[in-house]
Amino acid sequence: MEGVDYLAGERKKAEFDVESMKIVWAGSRHVLEVSDRISKLVADDPAFRKDDRTMLSRKELFKNTIRKAVYAWKRIVELHLSEEEASRLRFYVDEPAFTDLHWGMFVPAIKGQGTDEQQQKWLPLAYKMQIIGCYAQTELGHGSNVQGLETTATFDPRTDEFVINSPTLTSSKWWPGGLGKVSTHAVVYARLITDGKDHGVHGFIVQLRSLEDHTPLPGITVGDIGMKFGNGAYNTMDNGLLRFDHVRIPRNQMLMRVSQVTREGKYKQSDVPRQLVYGTMVYVRQTIVVDASSALSKAVCIATRYSAVRRQFGSQNGGPETQVIDYKTQQSRLFPLLASAYAFRFVGEWLKWLYTDVTQRLQANDFSTLPEAHACTAGLKSLTTSATADGIEECRKLCGGHGYLCSSGLPELFAVYVPACTYEGDNTVLLLQVARFLMKTVSQLGTGKQPVGTVAYMGRIEHLMQCSSNVQKAEDWLKPNQVMEAFEARAARMSVSCARNLSKYANPEEGFAELSADLVEAAVAHCQLIVVSKFIDKLQQDIPGEGVKRQLEVLCGVYYLYLLHKHQGDFLATRYLNPKQAALANDQLRALYTQVRPNAIALVDAFNYTDHFLGSILGRYDGNVYPKLYEAAWKDPLNETVVPDGYHEYLRPLLKQQLPSARL
Amino acid sequence: MEGVDYLAGERKKAEFDVESMKIVWAGSRHVLEVSDRISKLVADDPAFRKDDRTMLSRKELFKNTIRKAVYAWKRIVELHLSEEEASRLRFYVDEPAFTDLHWGMFVPAIKGQGTDEQQQKWLPLAYKMQIIGCYAQTELGHGSNVQGLETTATFDPRTDEFVINSPTLTSSKWWPGGLGKVSTHAVVYARLITDGKDHGVHGFIVQLRSLEDHTPLPGITVGDIGMKFGNGAYNTMDNGLLRFDHVRIPRNQMLMRVSQVTREGKYKQSDVPRQLVYGTMVYVRQTIVVDASSALSKAVCIATRYSAVRRQFGSQNGGPETQVIDYKTQQSRLFPLLASAYAFRFVGEWLKWLYTDVTQRLQANDFSTLPEAHACTAGLKSLTTSATADGIEECRKLCGGHGYLCSSGLPELFAVYVPACTYEGDNTVLLLQVARFLMKTVSQLGTGKQPVGTVAYMGRIEHLMQCSSNVQKAEDWLKPNQVMEAFEARAARMSVSCARNLSKYANPEEGFAELSADLVEAAVAHCQLIVVSKFIDKLQQDIPGEGVKRQLEVLCGVYYLYLLHKHQGDFLATRYLNPKQAALANDQLRALYTQVRPNAIALVDAFNYTDHFLGSILGRYDGNVYPKLYEAAWKDPLNETVVPDGYHEYLRPLLKQQLPSARL
Numbered sequence A, B: 001m002e003g004v005d006y007l008a009g010e011r012k013k014a015e016f017d018v019e020s021m022k023i024v025w026a027g028s029r030h031v032l033e034v035s036d037r038i039s040k041l042v043a044d045d046p047a048f049r050k051d052d053r054t055m056l057s058r059k060e061l062f063k064n065t066i067r068k069a070v071y072a073w074k075r076i077v078e079l080h081l082s083e084e085e086a087s088r089l090r091f092y093v094d095e096p097a098f099t100d101l102h103w104g105m106f107v108p109a110i111k112g113q114g115t116d117e118q119q120q121k122w123l124p125l126a127y128k129m130q131i132i133g134c135y136a137q138t139e140l141g142h143g144s145n146v147q148g149l150e151t152t153a154t155f156d157p158r159t160d161e162f163v164i165n166s167p168t169l170t171s172s173k174w175w176p177g178g179l180g181k182v183s184t185h186a187v188v189y190a191r192l193i194t195d196g197k198d199h200g201v202h203g204f205i206v207q208l209r210s211l212e213d214h215t216p217l218p219g220i221t222v223g224d225i226g227m228k229f230g231n232g233a234y235n236t237m238d239n240g241l242l243r244f245d246h247v248r249i250p251r252n253q254m255l256m257r258v259s260q261v262t263r264e265g266k267y268k269q270s271d272v273p274r275q276l277v278y279g280t281m282v283y284v285r286q287t288i289v290v291d292a293s294s295a296l297s298k299a300v301c302i303a304t305r306y307s308a309v310r311r312q313f314g315s316q317n318g319g320p321e322t323q324v325i326d327y328k329t330q331q332s333r334l335f336p337l338l339a340s341a342y343a344f345r346f347v348g349e350w351l352k353w354l355y356t357d358v359t360q361r362l363q364a365n366d367f368s369t370l371p372e373a374h375a376c377t378a379g380l381k382s383l384t385t386s387a388t389a390d391g392i393e394e395c396r397k398l399c400g401g402h403g404y405l406c407s408s409g410l411p412e413l414f415a416v417y418v419p420a421c422t423y424e425g426d427n428t429v430l431l432l433q434v435a436r437f438l439m440k441t442v443s444q445l446g447t448g449k450q451p452v453g454t455v456a457y458m459g460r461i462e463h464l465m466q467c468s469s470n471v472q473k474a475e476d477w478l479k480p481n482q483v484m485e486a487f488e489a490r491a492a493r494m495s496v497s498c499a500r501n502l503s504k505y506a507n508p509e510e511g512f513a514e515l516s517a518d519l520v521e522a523a524v525a526h527c528q529l530i531v532v533s534k535f536i537d538k539l540q541q542d543i544p545g546e547g548v549k550r551q552l553e554v555l556c557g558v559y560y561l562y563l564l565h566k567h568q569g570d571f572l573a574t575r576y577l578n579p580k581q582a583a584l585a586n587d588q589l590r591a592l593y594t595q596v597r598p599n600a601i602a603l604v605d606a607f608n609y610t611d612h613f614l615g616s617i618l619g620r621y622d623g624n625v626y627p628k629l630y631e632a633a634w635k636d637p638l639n640e641t642v643v644p645d646g647y648h649e650y651l652r653p654l655l656k657q658q659l660p661s662a663r664l
């Protein structure tokens, strides 16, 4: 029945004020207000419907994305939306598009790496979308190793131009979003060559397509790289390939903020410090962490609501069966993900602060915290995206068979999310960078150089190497200092143990390579500590709203005790815990699940997602799952006819045993 | 270049005879010969091409599947293929189709549950495909809980018929493969009602569609349930919905081998034991375990070959970069999956033996081993399918960005595989059954009832509770008896610990529910022990071929040491190992990776997969990845035109700033 809230009973059980929690989730009352208004604007506009997305052919899908992206822009202009509102609108449209790269990579690259003059020339065009740009770095043969890119930009002093060329097949640009079919321009990364000398990889603004008829300019071969994972999903994006056959661009289209090529062809560094690029990197990674919490929270919202609707087994005397959310196995898989979504939200919030801090320091020419900020953001990007990708798939499995239907929303969410583990730094490569930083930190202990920020705990290394847990009963695991010491001791001991093993190798690089799997584990331990500590820090703040803080304390406990249980081997192997204490942690975790249970629906309601944004029948706000699943099924193209295409040609001859022996 | 083997150098490194390993993998020289012949037959026939599958619309895709399935049948008839060959052919066509359910569920259901008379009537029609059948059990509201199904079959003694009815929306059949568009018949599970009495769920043969024009028979509503996860993938299958409005079928279409309804409407049991159904269950689960090893080995084959082709970083003096397979992090993620593929193969082989054993005992009315066989197959189904689903996605990530392209084959492999974690028993529900069996086994220790088969180790419970590991150096971890004791002690202690905690509850069911997450962990430990022990058993056999046994020993070591490291918390918490011994296991594991490395390509060659079957450019036998990726990109429908559909309508007005303010 329409209009009935099948989850009303669940909502009544909540022991906290949902509206206040919405503010906590959003970050502020202001952000909540904007998000709420813009998400409803999108949801109410039929031009943004997306429920047919997984059924469209690639061409229909892509045309539709162009339509939506351009329409979204028109609405932004018409409604005079602020930058914040515009970016929220793109977020709630919830469809990867060339505009993501235009606003998220092309514009920032010019801002970060262009001179003032270059910015004055290109940014107004980009801001009005009179040109559309993408970010063309990765090649067929090189992704992670940016320094290995093969595209060349050779300065020709006779004409004052760069000649951009793709010398090999593997030098073809490959992957840039928005490149395949839409972008008129690109920031292209290529090896700068002047006077026969290779200066390494630099960025260049290159026009790709005619602004008159959109055909590729002479010397340029460009196209889409083909279907990607999933229906709908990232196939709305025209990830592209690009080859240059000696394409000439004026010298002033090299991005020259940090280094320049003069009219004479001399290469020189400006006095702008190279480290400036790190600011952008911190920014981009912060958005990735926040996006992780969004994606995970969507999946958790769907799985939680459906788990309250779905009943299976346990009927007594013909009464209703048990809601699957009441099974402890379901809780032990679902609630840690709910807690993770909140944890990632808060660490994302903290990263915003870090970005401001880094930016201010850069402006004051203070580069001292950069290595730490770099390692910390690399690690958090890796940790949160991996956990989110796995978590979405776990949520899908938690929905049983129906989770496998596209109408559950979960398959598309997974398919569209997983590349976050790969782009902006492959997650393993990033963890190795964290590990390198940790090893350096350990090696400098005792040299007087105090570790700062997220590695400050290493300053207490002597204590952390010797201490052991005081936990004696399950409730002791609710004490933040007990928990912090446990995670710090584990992380510190794993790092130190790696460092000791490394020191046995004559060649440190060889040792690092050999022990890299262990180093990655140490890096993960360190990153988990960061997330736990930022969640605990958050709880030190004043958090208004009835029962809100209490709920967050429970979720925080679920998060760290789940990690502790999952990785109990680390805690036991480093002898910080004994088996009894590890078992007590598990007991406490179980008790916390029981506390989450009555609040579960309200905790996902606090995300304040519209049904449009969720895009899931299983996750409907009103819980009216079955009739809507049934309705949706009939929309499949196969149901357009009662008798399927192929019956007369193939099936009937088979059933009638009239198969001709010629080829079908 | 065509015809060049870019992996020839890798193949030369192998330290064993690949042809002999092919026989080991296949199971016998005969199976290898059949598989090799049939897979090539499929690969060489353009009618079976599948490289365009992920680009087709649902309707095109589905029509194509009908075409292939019917063509496959024609070839089977024309070539007079044996049953074994026919089933291999369907396997290598590698496309889920209605025929899977016809042969895999419909026919076996009639064979297992039909009387001799019923078999004589229906099987010849099914064998010739004059009728096509499916297996209609799951409903919109009930999957795992089969006893909760709502469809009714009410006996009407006046007409000697059953009236099949769908009383509620949630009673709609939902999910059966082959039902949506193709099947003419179904085995339908419904509550049998005679004289107002409910006898629970029974099977009935019901005709769904006219054999003349394929339209649904009166009272029947049937259709497809819509798109599922992924492009191509399982969307070739018409999983369907089905509603009955008082549909009448003759009494003799109830499957009456085990229980009957007489002409007078009396319900009675035959003297055929109910337990017979377990035989089929063991059979089906055995095939699922073997399929897991196939799916995982495909993914591993792709990721291993590509990891040898892909180079990133580490170039010295302009020489080639490092193959990513040489990175220890890559090895530590990839090689355990390679070892798992082999491990699952061997445990699958053992399950074939178990099936024969169970069948023979059933024929001799010996039901004593059934509970153990049931628990063991449930657990192995759960363990292998979960590990395979995760493993495929890990392989995809191991391929970096390019793994996200459909042309890598990995997205489709994942999407088509994951429902194996849900169908034939949700993996968590199955592990809870294993746990129940383990708790029963523990409770009976000391009562004189000796545990048999895969729980025989529980008979040595006193020793297993007290012993501790003798390992003193890394190589000790290569001794099978050390390993067996470790896995047995861990599993036994986890079960006993659960049993002790359970005994603290007054109501055992309440305790079981409360502790179910821990019980699942104990069940996993038990199942891992089974896989490890069957791998070790395999190595006790005579295995011909130069170096073959040696390689399998290495893989076996990788498998158990990987598990041991991953779950070291269990081993430490139960105090069977101390931290030092756990660290030694990890050292030994690292050493084994180095031994796998030169053999990796040959170890995946031993699967003997054709490029057609693999369906992956990254996994090509010849390693000629880049030119083929480039070629494939151009086939995307978006590349049919240089300027995309939507340019004139939407993009041009945007770029030219001529957006009308009307709705787009």
Ligand SMILES: Cc1cc2nc3c(=O)[nH]c(=O)nc-3n(C[C@H](O)[C@H](O)[C@H](O)COP(=O)(O)OP(=O)(O)OC[C@H]3O[C@@H](n4cnc5c(N)ncnc54)[C@H](O)[C@@H]3O)c2cc1C
Binding pocket: A101, A135, A136, A137, A138, A141, A142, A143, A144, A145, A174, A175, A176, A177, A234, A239, A419, A422, A423, A424, A425, A426, A428, A429, A432, B310, B312, B313, B324, B327, B329, B330, B397, B398, B399, B400, B401, B402, B404
């Ligand atoms: C959806 C999507 C969108 C993208 N958008 C853009 C875009 O807009 N612009 C753009 O320029 N690029 C884009 N990319 C490309 C992306 O940045 C690269 O895919 C990413 O950097 C990973 O590089 P790779 O693909 O070369 O992986 P590889 O480096 O080849 O990784 C393969 C394997 O090797 C391992 N490995 C690599 N190096 C090491 C090492 N040193 N030590 C240990 N292991 C190692 C990795 O862990 C991985 O397991 C996109 C990619 C995707 C999937």
Ligand SMILES: Cc1cc2nc3c(=O)[nH]c(=O)nc-3n(C[C@H](O)[C@H](O)[C@H](O)COP(=O)(O)OP(=O)(O)OC[C@H]3O[C@@H](n4cnc5c(N)ncnc54)[C@H](O)[C@@H]3O)c2cc1C
Binding pocket: A310, A312, A313, A324, A327, A329, A330, A397, A398, A399, A400, A401, A402, A404, B101, B135, B136, B137, B138, B141, B142, B143, B144, B145, B174, B175, B176, B177, B234, B239, B419, B422, B423, B424, B425, B426, B428, B429, B432
């Ligand atoms: C691709 C595909 C093909 C299929 N083909 C067929 C077919 O041919 N014929 C057919 O009849 N059916 C078919 N099915 C249906 C399939 O058998 C069911 O989906 C499966 O049995 C799982 O049941 P469910 O979907 O009801 O999951 P649910 O039982 O609803 O599971 C939802 C969640 O509840 C949890 N849960 C349920 N019960 C318990 C419990 N007692 N304790 C703890 N947790 C519990 C589960 O672990 C899961 O996390 C198919 C399904 C799929 C996805």
